[in-house]
Amino acid sequence: MVDLALLGGHIDVESNSTGWAGTVNEGKARLLVTWGAGRTKNWPDVPTLRETGVDIVSNSPFGIAGPKGMDPAVVKALHDAFKKGMEEPSHIEAMAKLDQEVAYLSSADYRAYAVRELAEQKKMIEALGLGLKQE
Numbered sequence: 001m002v003d004l005a006l007l008g009g010h011i012d013v014e015s016n017s018t019g020w021a022g023t024v025n026e027g028k029a030r031l032l033v034t035w036g037a038g039r040t041k042n043w044p045d046v047p048t049l050r051e052t053g054v055d056i057v058s059n060s061p062f063g064i065a066g067p068k069g070m071d072p073a074v075v076k077a078l079h080d081a082f083k084k085g086m087e088e089p090s091h092i093e094a095m096a097k098l099d100q101e102v103a104y105l106s107s108a109d110y111r112a113y114a115v116r117e118l119a120e121q122k123k124m125i126e127a128l129g130l131g132l133k134q135e
Contacts, residue, residue: 021098035059042099056124061103063110079107 005011006029013032014020021042023029031046035058039048049056064082066075085091086102095102105113125131 019098040099041096059101059103061105061110061113063105063114065114075107 006014007023015035020029020031024031024043031043033049033052033054034040034043034046035049035056037048037050037057037059039046064078066078083104086104092102122131
């Protein structure tokens with residue numbers, strides 16, 4: 001959902017996932033850039049951050065996590081249920097409306113992705129000088 005502060009004119013810009021799609025499509029807000037690796041299907045005229053000179057690509061994957069040492073049978077049951085849900089036509093349709101790709105990762109692949117992403121985000125935060133100071 002689009003921030004009410006943006007619609008109310010209290011702020012000039014915001015960054016979030018595609019919850020603003022309807023507002024942009026209605027002409028109530030203007031999409032300046034997208035964060036993906038390539039231009040989107042729904043807004044092909046809108047440049048990516050990379051195209052504007054900002055070397056950042058950020059997708060919005062969804063995942064679920066549990067405690068370390070979780071029973072493998074429970075992990076499999078959750079995995080299978082979520083994978084089945086991702087394959088449902090209503091889910092695929094909703095993702096398409098929000099210009100989001102349905103990107104399946106196995107449990108092991110998602111874990112590897114999360115570890116990699118956390119390391120990359122940590123480097124970016126430190127490079128920008130935004131990290132917490134250790135005392």
